[in-house]
Amino acid sequence: MTAFTMGAVTYDPKVVTIWDGFRVWLTAAGLPFDYVLYSHYERQVEDLIAGRIDAAWNSPLAWIRARRLAEARGLPIRALVMRDTDRDLASAVVVRADSDIASVDDLRGRTVATGAVDSPQATLLPLEHLRRHRLQPGTDFTVRRFDVGVGLHGDHLGGERDAARALIAGEVDAACVLDGNHLLFTKEGVLPSGSTRLLTTTDLYDHCNMTVTGAADASLVAGFEELLRSMSYADPAVRPLLDLEGLTSWEDGRTDGYDLLESAVTASGFYDGTGTVTAAEYRP
Amino acid sequence: MNLDLAGLAFDTGGRLLVQKTLAGLPPESTITVTGRNPFLTLHLRAWCRASGHCATVGDDGRVQIVKGRQDADRWVRAERAGEPDTVARWPPGHWGLAARGALLEAGGPEPAYDLDDRDVVWADLAPRLYAHAAAGQWDPATAVPWDSPFTLPTDIEAAVVQIMTYLVENEQAALVIPARLLTRIHPHFREVVGLLAVQAADEARHVDVFTRRALHTGGRMGSSSAGGRASLASLLAEPDFTLASFLLSVLGEGTFVYLLTFLDRHAPDPVTRAVTRLARADEARHVAFGVAHLEHQSATDPTMLGRLRRAIERRHDVLVDTAGLNQDVFDALLLLAAGDWAPEALSRGHREVQQLQADMDAGRRRHLSRLGFPDDEAAELSALHTRNFM
Ligand SMILES: [Fe+2]
Ligand SMILES: [Fe+2]
Numbered sequence: 001m002t003a004f005t006m007g008a009v010t011y012d013p014k015v016v017t018i019w020d021g022f023r024v025w026l027t028a029a030g031l032p033f034d035y036v037l038y039s040h041y042e043r044q045v046e047d048l049i050a051g052r053i054d055a056a057w058n059s060p061l062a063w064i065r066a067r068r069l070a071e072a073r074g075l076p077i078r079a080l081v082m083r084d085t086d087r088d089l090a091s092a093v094v095v096r097a098d099s100d101i102a103s104v105d106d107l108r109g110r111t112v113a114t115g116a117v118d119s120p121q122a123t124l125l126p127l128e129h130l131r132r133h134r135l136q137p138g139t140d141f142t143v144r145r146f147d148v149g150v151g152l153h154g155d156h157l158g159g160e161r162d163a164a165r166a167l168i169a170g171e172v173d174a175a176c177v178l179d180g181n182h183l184l185f186t187k188e189g190v191l192p193s194g195s196t197r198l199l200t201t202t203d204l205y206d207h208c209n210m211t212v213t214g215a216a217d218a219s220l221v222a223g224f225e226e227l228l229r230s231m232s233y234a235d236p237a238v239r240p241l242l243d244l245e246g247l248t249s250w251e252d253g254r255t256d257g258y259d260l261l262e263s264a265v266t267a268s269g270f271y272d273g274t275g276t277v278t279a280a281e282y283r284p
Numbered sequence: 285m286n287l288d289l290a291g292l293a294f295d296t297g298g299r300l301l302v303q304k305t306l307a308g309l310p311p312e313s314t315i316t317v318t319g320r321n322p323f324l325t326l327h328l329r330a331w332c333r334a335s336g337h338c339a340t341v342g343d344d345g346r347v348q349i350v351k352g353r354q355d356a357d358r359w360v361r362a363e364r365a366g367e368p369d370t371v372a373r374w375p376p377g378h379w380g381l382a383a384r385g386a387l388l389e390a391g392g393p394e395p396a397y398d399l400d401d402r403d404v405v406w407a408d409l410a411p412r413l414y415a416h417a418a419a420g421q422w423d424p425a426t427a428v429p430w431d432s433p434f435t436l437p438t439d440i441e442a443a444v445v446q447i448m449t450y451l452v453e454n455e456q457a458a459l460v461i462p463a464r465l466l467t468r469i470h471p472h473f474r475e476v477v478g479l480l481a482v483q484a485a486d487e488a489r490h491v492d493v494f495t496r497r498a499l500h501t502g503g504r505m506g507s508s509s510a511g512g513r514a515s516l517a518s519l520l521a522e523p524d525f526t527l528a529s530f531l532l533s534v535l536g537e538g539t540f541v542y543l544l545t546f547l548d549r550h551a552p553d554p555v556t557r558a559v560t561r562l563a564r565a566d567e568a569r570h571v572a573f574g575v576a577h578l579e580h581q582s583a584t585d586p587t588m589l590g591r592l593r594r595a596i597e598r599r600h601d602v603l604v605d606t607a608g609l610n611q612d613v614f615d616a617l618l619l620l621a622a623g624d625w626a627p628e629a630l631s632r633g634h635r636e637v638q639q640l641q642a643d644m645d646a647g648r649r650r651h652l653s654r655l656g657f658p659d660d661e662a663a664e665l666s667a668l669h670t671r672n673f674m
Contacts, residue, residue, distance in 0.1 A: 085333050092326055180330035182323070186295040193296045198322045233336070234357035236391025248336035248354045 003034040004220040011155035040151025040284035054216035059153035069275030076214035079253025086207040094196040110173035113163035119154025126176035128264035151284025206257025289319030294327035361390035375472035397470040409576035434553040443616035448498035449506035457516040459487035486566040511607030515672035533574025536674035600668040608671025
């Protein structure tokens with residue numbers, strides 16, 4: 001029998017540990033499951049649309065592209081499940097505590113540091129948030145991008161952390177950072193407690209999801225969904241994997257948390273309406 | 285319940301207060317958190333998400349937290365790793381390195397300790413011996429009068445150096461054996477592990493002070509014989525905990541105690557006297573544990589005496605074609621007891637060394653009888669002991 005095959009992007013070596021562990025668990029539970037690894041999200045999305053894999057563990061940006069590609073081809077596509085921790089994230093734009101920047105409008109003419117070109121949380125979403133405050137990136141203010149791990153859609157924190165460092169070093173006037181990473185960078189000492197001031201926060205948005213198209217075997221998709229949803233944090237066999245993957249439970253996939261990112265992708269011209277990569281400086 | 289953090293930031297201590305407040309509540313309980321730090325809402329939401337709690341922000345800016353199941357689920361199948369004061373018969377491998385009596389989260393590694401049977405590892409005397417050993421540690425820098433001036437005749441100094449050289453290689457073996465054994469013992473038996481660790485540390489000190497005494501007068505080390513090293517290699521080759529402990533501690537160190545007593549008595553200088561006397565006190569403890577451990581076992585295992593006997597015979601067969609004690613060591617002992625080259629002194633020295641060997645033999649027979657061997661068998665087995673003493 002052909003195994004139900006999922007794609008995952010190796011933004012970190014732990015991805016192998018996680019999906020090897022889940023593979024053992026899922027197989028033992030009766031689902032013929034396998035996974036393949038990708039070095040970046042674009043090929044994973046293309047393979048999903050081409051039917052070479054049955055599911056893709058997608059970044060929010062990869063979801064946007066997959067959805068656009070699928071709809072352009074008339075393929076059904078949906079978010080099967082997501083982690084509890086993929087729901088209701090927020091990004092912040094922060095300045096140094098002693099900065100003269102008091103409001104978003106004060107960013108005019110200044111320099112804002114972001115993560116990698118393809119980071120939803122540290123680049124695309126906060127810049128879209130500023131657009132909604134009538135500040136055009138590159139026109140009303142300068143964007144200083146920190147391109148680390150391009151193609152990993154911001155899963156690699158390196159660029160985001162470098163942006164935070166640049167803020168503290170005085171090289172830029174503001175930096176964009178995910179809420180949880182602001183807390184993390186505080187702990188790491190990259191952004192010492194009290195060294196930054198909160199300028200503005202995006203609306204809440206959602207992060208990764210497990211994307212499937214209509215091409216996969218429906219009963220296997222249903223089995224995969226049911227087993228993921230059944231994973232319990234109380235199960236000592238699966239808990240270390242949930243800890244590594246950063247979730248307490250798999251929840252229903254919902255897609256109404258991606259509106260801000262849809263706008264960001266369109267406004268920045270990252271992908272066109274049919275899912276073609278159109279971002280000028282994007283080389284995954 | 286409302287928790288007001290006032291001006292406290294979440295990342296400078298606020299988290300502890302939130303965590304403490306939630307810790308006392310069952311899942312699904314609700315608290316609200318207020319405070320003036322501008323990052324509070326951002327940080328609270330991020331932390332709650334990662335911790336499995338649900339955070340929502342009201343119109344009034346209060347953050348409402350519904351406690352999640354993460355903490356409860358993590359500990360739902362937890363168990364105690366025994367009780368602190370009770371030694372389990374078969375501690376399971378998954379208790380692993382956890383403290384005796386600790387609350388164990390389920391899951392985690394399942395290390396295999398091949399020495400996990402109380403009846404093989406334990407001796408009731410172990411906790412007391414450990415305390416005694418910990419209290420008996422001495423500092424090589426201050427316990428030995430390194431600065432006392434002395435001058436020995438060249439031959440006597442050479443005899444001391446030869447004996448120290450021999451002692452060092454025996455101490456090295458005595459260090460490696462408990463160090464290797466202790467990694468195989470389930471950490472649940474921490475007093476035994478601790479005792480073996482202190483024993484290894486004792487031997488490290490012996491290696492240190494004997495080496496320092498050998499080089500004290502600026503000369504070179506003495507000789508090491510192939511037969512001596514063969515004897516020690518056969519000691520290291522014994523994988524069985526009980527048999528290794530028997531051969532090393534009861535027979536080897538049991539014999540060595542007499543040798544160190546002899547050296548203390550005939551020491552020609554204060555440094556030699558101090559290092560042998562200090563080592564002797566440690567060795568007596570090593571022998572005591574070896575004997576206690578084997579007594580504990582022979583009480584429960586009727587096959588043990590037969591196994592001990594075969595271990596002695598096996599080792600004897602391996603060593604039968606080797607020279608045994610380094611002739612240079614034997615001569616050095618004789619000269620030390622003689623004190624000079626006068627014929628009557630040498631004759632006295634020879635008698636002293638004969639007496640030493642008789643004392644060693646009597647000591648071994650006493651230990652063997654205590655373990656349950658009849659007197660004739662004890663005498664026979666004692667005679668098979670390595671001529672290298674250890
Ligand atoms: Fe020793
Ligand atoms: Fe010893």
